[in-house]
Amino acid sequence: MSMELMVKAMKTKVGNPLRKLVLIKLADNASDQGECWPSYQHIADQCEISKRSVMLHVSNLEAQGLLKKETRKGGPKGNSSNLYYLTLTGAAYSLGVVQEIHQGSAAAAPGGSAGVAPRTSHSFEPITEPVEQTVAAAPSTKKKAAKFDPMTCKPANVSEQVWADWCQHRKEIRKPLTATTCAKQAKTLAGHHAPDAVINQSISNGWTGLFPEKVLPGAQQGQRRQSNEPDFDDSTWAEGLMVRT
Incomplete structure (x- = not known):
């Protein structure tokens, strides 16, 4: 565990609370050089979210430039855990600077609990708000006053x-x-x-x-x-x- 990387991970804004939890977990497993190799399932168990959610958040962290992932082959089943290099040294990621890449909501992941967290977007793309339909006012039923005699x-x-x-x-x-x-x-x-x-x-x-x-x-x-x-x-x-x- 690298205390320096843990502190930097805590101070880094990633735009999503669960994604930040994954980043902190990676920093918790990383060496002082920023290397770690926990499995998706291990991160999911520690963060209490689904494996699919972990995979999505890791991909977004990589797209944001906060880590590098190296896929490793081997192991009894032909695959082993990925090798991660945290790149938090000197990183100052702030909301609105890096466009968040949407690859699906964690709420759609089977067995995941990330659906309870709101999804925050910090994209520069304009947001089209739904236009409220104006209901036509009902014709007035007020009768015209009779002419005075x-x-x-x-x-x-x-x-x-x-x-x-x-x-x-x-x-x-x-x-x-x-x-x-x-x-x-x-x-x-x-x-x-x-x-x-x-x-x-x-x-x-x-x-x-x-x-x-x-x-x-x-x-x-x-x-x-x-x-x-x-x-x-x-x-x-x-x-x-x-x-x-």
């Missing part, structure tokens, strides 16, 4: 025909009645002695508002005056009498 807000003391004329007048001058306006005008006409006369006065003069104070007490309810009718007053009527005489 000012006839439904006719003041109680106004005749239906006069109020209909007033609604039409406001529409013609592009000032249609709203619910708020109807409420205010109903309040204005409340208690007035001649509400129809107030409305007809505003229609005749083209006004947008109602002016109850301009209709003197004693005025009679009247119909809307047509624009083509002559506007007679007392003086005009008197002058007519003088001409006839």
Whole structure:
């Protein structure tokens, strides 16, 4: 066992906890020159992972330049354990510098327990994230508000025909009645002695508002005056009498 290599193995980042455990095990078996020859099965038993996982991690450590593997022939079955040369002297492997070579997940290895460890990639290759599918919003079931009808807000003391004329007048001058306006005008006409006369006065003069104070007490309810009718007053009527005489 080489304490120097053990310390360097502990400080070396390899991108995977199980792979680092394999590297530490190799350093534990290595001489001061970095040579060791444990079998795959021996490393698997000591690290408590599958043999297949050990083979994958050793290949990745070799690809990262942290060891060299020499396959040896011989032994009673024709093969013996590989010879490893750890190259940790002066090595400063850091995450993101050496591209990790993916040769399959240890989770797929039969009998392996490496599947519990997350697999970390430090490749410079761009990672394509899955695009979330946007679910189309369901069509709104909100019903469109019904158009306001000012006839439904006719003041109680106004005749239906006069109020209909007033609604039409406001529409013609592009000032249609709203619910708020109807409420205010109903309040204005409340208690007035001649509400129809107030409305007809505003229609005749083209006004947008109602002016109850301009209709003197004693005025009679009247119909809307047509624009083509002559506007007679007392003086005009008197002058007519003088001409006839």
